[in-house]
Structures are given as C-alpha cells and as structure tokens.
Amino acid sequence: MQDSSPTVEPLDWLDAVRWNNDDLVPAIAQDATTGDILMMAWMNRESLALTAAEGQAVYWSRSRGKLWRKGESSGHGQTIVEIRLDCDEDVVLLKVEQAGGIACHTGRKSCFYRRLEDGTWVSVDPVLRDPDEIYGANHGGGHHE
Amino acid sequence: MQDSSPTVEPLDWLDAVRWNNDDLVPAIAQDATTGDILMMAWMNRESLALTAAEGQAVYWSRSRGKLWRKGESSGHGQTIVEIRLDCDEDVVLLKVEQAGGIACHTGRKSCFYRRLEDGTWVSVDPVLRDPDEIYGANHGGGHHE
Numbered sequence: 001m002q003d004s005s006p007t008v009e010p011l012d013w014l015d016a017v018r019w020n021n022d023d024l025v026p027a028i029a030q031d032a033t034t035g036d037i038l039m040m041a042w043m044n045r046e047s048l049a050l051t052a053a054e055g056q057a058v059y060w061s062r063s064r065g066k067l068w069r070k071g072e073s074s075g076h077g078q079t080i081v082e083i084r085l086d087c088d089e090d091v092v093l094l095k096v097e098q099a100g101g102i103a104c105h106t107g108r109k110s111c112f113y114r115r116l117e118d119g120t121w122v123s124v125d126p127v128l129r130d131p132d133e134i135y136g137a138n139h140g141g142g143h144h145e
Numbered sequence: 146m147q148d149s150s151p152t153v154e155p156l157d158w159l160d161a162v163r164w165n166n167d168d169l170v171p172a173i174a175q176d177a178t179t180g181d182i183l184m185m186a187w188m189n190r191e192s193l194a195l196t197a198a199e200g201q202a203v204y205w206s207r208s209r210g211k212l213w214r215k216g217e218s219s220g221h222g223q224t225i226v227e228i229r230l231d232c233d234e235d236v237v238l239l240k241v242e243q244a245g246g247i248a249c250h251t252g253r254k255s256c257f258y259r260r261l262e263d264g265t266w267v268s269v270d271p272v273l274r275d276p277d278e279i280y281g282a283n284h285g286g287g288h289h290e
Contacts, residue, residue: 013264013265016266028173035181036180037238039231040236082261083260084257085266086184086256086257086259087251087253087256087258088256093182114229115228115229116229119157119158121161
C-alpha cells in the first residue's frame with residue numbers, strides 16, 4: 001500500500017479553529033501580491049467552509065447577521081490564494097487577490113487608511129473610486145455590503 | 146496668530162476607538178519592512194495608550210488578565226513604526242520592527258505558520274530559534290509571555 005495514513009474527516013480542519021463565544025473567528029485579509037493588510041472581518045464556521053470551498057472570501061456580517069460574500073454588491077471580491085491559522089488557532093489569515101484593488105467601502109485600497117499622527121487619526125490613503133459609483137447613489141453607505 | 150486650531154484633548158484619539166464589550170480592540174502586528182503579518186493580539190485602552198507613548202507594543206493578555214509588554218520575557222519586542230485604525234474604528238494595525246525577527250512563542254517569525262492544504266493545517270514556516278532557548282528550559286511554554 002502506498003498510502004496507509006488514516007482517513008481524515010473532511011471538516012477536521014474547521015474543528016481545529018477555536019471559535020469565540022459568538023462562534024466566530026477574526027479573519028485578516030492581506031493582499032497576496034503587495035502584502036498590504038486590506039481589512040479584518042469575522043467568519044463563522046459556514047463562512048470559512050465556503051471560503052475554502054469556493055476560493056472566494058465569505059465573511060459573517062455581525063451587523064446584518066448573515067453571510068457576506070465580499071464583493072456581492074461592490075464587485076470587489078477577494079480570490080483566495082492561501083488560508084492560514086495562527087498558533088492559538090483563534091485568528092485566520094487570508095492571502096487574497098483583491099478585485100479592483102479596493103477592499104474598503106470608502107473606495108480605498110485598505111480599510112486601515114488612518115494613521116495616528118501627533119495624537120490624531122489622519123486619513124493618509126487616497127479614495128480610488130467614489131463609493132456612489134461603486135454602490136450606486138442610493139446605497140446608504142454600502143458598509144459591509 | 147499662526148495657529149488658530151482648537152485645542153485637542155490629548156486622549157481624543159483613544160475615544161475614537163470602538164472598544165468591544167470586553168473593552169478590548171484587536172491589534173494586528175505587521176512587519177514594517179517585509180509586510181509579513183506577525184500576530185494578532187488584543188489591547189485595552191491602557192495598553193494602546195502605552196504603546197503610543199512608549200513606542201513599543203504593549204498588549205492586554207486575556208489569559209492572564211494583565212498588561213503584556215511584548216518581549217518582556219522573550220526579548221522579542223516590537224518597536225512601533227506606525228499605528229493605524231480601520232474604517233469601523235474597531236481594529237488597530239501596528240507596523241513594527243520585530244526584534245530578533247521572531248514574533249511567535251514557537252520561535253517562528255510569524256504566528257501564522259500553518260497553511261490550509263487539502264483540508265489539513267500544515268506547518269510551513271521554520272522554527273528560527275528553540276523556545277527553550279528563548280524562554281529557558283522551564284518556561285512552561287512561554288505562551289503570551
């Protein structure tokens with residue numbers, strides 16, 4: 001026999017994640033090419049399973065209480081390059097290809113566009129595309145789609 | 146008058162952070178030079194204030210219920226290059242210089258050393274230094290110092 005390894009249940013890797021009291025895990029999205037950190041959002045078990053199965057980032061929207069396929073209204077989806085887990089098994093890292101080069105609902109590359117300078121948060125990254133153009137003028141913000 | 150801007154309370158920037166129900170915020174540490182994501186830990190208001198004031202990463206250890214000056218036992222401190230805040234004001238990003246090039250208590254560069262491959266988490270990054278050497282042989286793991 002070439003392979004005598006025991007059969008592995010297909011969802012064992014999801015059991016290895018230490019879900020928090022709300023059954024969620026934080027997921028950091030990083031641009032696989034530039035290394036830029038794009039955003040952090042949350043995943044439940046179903047969204048992480050779908051992310052791996054579909055190869056597209058699917059989060060859990062805490063505010064809306066439902067699955068959130070990144071890009072479903074913005075077109076700015078995230079194609080999965082790698083999924084990583086940290087030493088505590090309680091944070092997931094996604095290396096992604098960011099469609100449109102825009103992850104943030106404000107039309108910026110990254111959600112981390114404010115930098116602390118002399119005791120003030122200062123916006124230092126440009127808006128690449130008007131949110132009205134991304135979501136339509138009556139989008140109500142488009143936040144977390 | 147050269148400067149007619151209103152007086153800013155020195156801690157306003159801390160009030161801008163949306164602390165969670167446990168009065169914490171997740172903080173992602175990124176290597177400022179390589180862009181590698183090193184770890185994610187948590188901060189309370191005091192630890193974020195200290196991080197900015199001292200220019201060294203200070204987290205809140207949830208397991209020990211106390212401030213955790215990164216590197217206090219490992220020597221692997223993190224010097225702050227930038228502090229950023231995301232669009233929701235509920236995640237902090239630290240760009241840091243990582244002492245020793247090792248952020249993880251396992252002796253690896255990054256805590257995100259496991260990659261999902263064919264439904265299994267596989268360790269793909271090398272141990273750069275034996276944890277026994279970092280923390281001493283009787284360290285009990287050194288986890289979160």
